[in-house]
Amino acid sequence: MYQWDFSILWDYRWIFLQGLGVTVSFTLAIIAGGLVVGLAAAIGLLSRFAVLRGVSLGFIEIFRCTPVLVQLIWCYYALPMLAGVEMTPVTASLLALSCYGGAFYAEIIRGGIVSIDAGQSEAASALGMTPALAMRRIILPQALRRMVPPLMNQSILQFKNTSLVSVLAVPDLVYQGQMAAHDSFRPLETYTAVAAAYFAILFPLTLFVRWRERRSEET
Amino acid sequence: MTTSQTAMIDITGLRKSFGPLEVLKDINLQVKAGGVVALLGPSGSGKSTLLRCMNLLVVPDAGRIRVGDTTFQFGASTERPGTKPLAAFRSRTGMVFQNFNLFPHMTVLENVIEAPIHVRRLDRKTAIDLGMSQLEKVGLADRASQRPQTLSGGQKQRVAIARALAMEPSVMLFDEATSALDPELVGEVLQTMQQLAADGMTMVIVTHEIAFARDVADRVVFMRDGYVVEEGPAGEVINTPRMEATKTFLSHFHKGAI
Numbered sequence: 001m002y003q004w005d006f007s008i009l010w011d012y013r014w015i016f017l018q019g020l021g022v023t024v025s026f027t028l029a030i031i032a033g034g035l036v037v038g039l040a041a042a043i044g045l046l047s048r049f050a051v052l053r054g055v056s057l058g059f060i061e062i063f064r065c066t067p068v069l070v071q072l073i074w075c076y077y078a079l080p081m082l083a084g085v086e087m088t089p090v091t092a093s094l095l096a097l098s099c100y101g102g103a104f105y106a107e108i109i110r111g112g113i114v115s116i117d118a119g120q121s122e123a124a125s126a127l128g129m130t131p132a133l134a135m136r137r138i139i140l141p142q143a144l145r146r147m148v149p150p151l152m153n154q155s156i157l158q159f160k161n162t163s164l165v166s167v168l169a170v171p172d173l174v175y176q177g178q179m180a181a182h183d184s185f186r187p188l189e190t191y192t193a194v195a196a197a198y199f200a201i202l203f204p205l206t207l208f209v210r211w212r213e214r215r216s217e218e219t
Numbered sequence: 220m221t222t223s224q225t226a227m228i229d230i231t232g233l234r235k236s237f238g239p240l241e242v243l244k245d246i247n248l249q250v251k252a253g254g255v256v257a258l259l260g261p262s263g264s265g266k267s268t269l270l271r272c273m274n275l276l277v278v279p280d281a282g283r284i285r286v287g288d289t290t291f292q293f294g295a296s297t298e299r300p301g302t303k304p305l306a307a308f309r310s311r312t313g314m315v316f317q318n319f320n321l322f323p324h325m326t327v328l329e330n331v332i333e334a335p336i337h338v339r340r341l342d343r344k345t346a347i348d349l350g351m352s353q354l355e356k357v358g359l360a361d362r363a364s365q366r367p368q369t370l371s372g373g374q375k376q377r378v379a380i381a382r383a384l385a386m387e388p389s390v391m392l393f394d395e396a397t398s399a400l401d402p403e404l405v406g407e408v409l410q411t412m413q414q415l416a417a418d419g420m421t422m423v424i425v426t427h428e429i430a431f432a433r434d435v436a437d438r439v440v441f442m443r444d445g446y447v448v449e450e451g452p453a454g455e456v457i458n459t460p461r462m463e464a465t466k467t468f469l470s471h472f473h474k475g476a477i
Contacts, residue, residue: 117320119316119318119320120320120322122276122316122320123314123316123320123321123322123379125276125306125309126274126276126309126312126313126314126316126383127309127310127333127334127338127382127383127386128306128307128308128309128310128311128334128338128339128386129306129334129337129338130302130303130306131302132302133306133337133338137333137337138322138333141324142322142323142324145324
């Protein structure tokens with residue numbers, strides 16, 4: 001019988017905390033980056049110019065139909081050769097995960113925007129608003145409310161996806177866990193602790209999103 | 220007949236098709252300043268499309284539209300106007316919709332001051348004064364801080380009228396403003412419109428309220444199948460129509476009246 005001994009992990013608490021800090025800040029960064037990318041792609045999808053619609057759709061499908069791990073590796077090893085720029089693992093990870101998240105955010109944002117009654121943009125136009133002003137003041141504020149639960153669901157996935165950056169040696173929670181496991185020869189305890197940390201953060205968030213979804217259905 | 224010099228709205232040779240369907244066929248129409256014109260006709264006659272052409276919510280295929288001192292020319296050889304000139308043009312015409320189209324994420328007052336602040340670029344204080352005085356005019360100043368969802372249909376439509384008036388437009392367009400209302404709420408909206416007409420506002424009204432058109436409009440334009448069939452002083456067209464199509468359309472109304 002294996003003798004569990006979690007006390008050994010106490011020596012590594014600062015490494016774990018550092019890793020968790022990197023994971024959380026990475027998540028926040030790729031949620032922000034993903035929302036910017038997603039909003040741009042969604043507006044492209046709704047554009048009256050066929051070229052913009054095509055580019056947006058192409059972008060979205062490329063990132064939805066390839067594995068995110070492959071995108072990470074491609075951004076780090078292949079993109080610098082193509083573009084002729086050096087990229088740190090952090091930059092490559094931020095870029096890949098923001099684009100990946102953005103591709104999914106774009107569909108959510110587009111859906112939210114088209115769900116707003118056409119009369120709203122008609123009324124805004126009739127008052128002399130340009131399409132851009134109407135989008136910013138009238139359509140988006142209403143659409144955002146409807147988008148919140150699905151956007152939060154997608155952001156939870158983004159939190160889990162950050163674990164992949166460990167393959168590029170970004171010192172996130174998983175990477176630090178690997179370090180601790182090698183050092184302590186206690187992989188069972190370390191990886192269990194890592195999994196528990198993800199669960200402890202995500203489970204309450206999932207409950208919160210479910211509660212929000214129920215509430216928005218009621219109103 | 221009004222002359223084109225004194226007309227507030229002057230429309231010449233207007234055409235519009237949606238795909239293979241020609242909705243407006245060579246429309247010529249003038250509305251004098253301070254005039255109230257009712258557009259009547261069966262559904263599908265093109266009256267709503269014509270109204271929406273007057274503020275270019277629908278961009279015509281051909282013809283010329285002048286409102287005040289702004290003229291737009293349309294045709295295969297002329298470029299479609301850009302979003303900025305279109306928006307500037309629309310800011311000078313007010314439109315009231317069948318379904319109110321109030322902004323649900325704003326209070327009544329915010330609905331009214333939104334465009335004055337962001338389109339006319341008035342400062343907030345001036346806009347609030349203006350907005351409150353418009354709400355006063357439609358009798359809803361006491362609802363300023365409520366959400367539109369808490370109002371009755373008639374109140375919503377009066378807020379929509381105040382919202383359009385806050386842009387201080389030179390023309391007000393009404394697209395079946397009472398069609399979505401419960402019968403007992405129609406009166407308060409018609410009364411507001413009547414007051415507006417008495418104040419000298421230039422108005423074009425698409426409506427099914429024949430009696431209202433007769434009492435408030437000074438001219439009636441009867442449309443069918445994309446043409447103006449008959450046009451004249453309101454009382455004349457409604458009480459003694461000359462054209463067969465107008466007679467048929469009004470026969471229900473006259474039966475009801477007798």
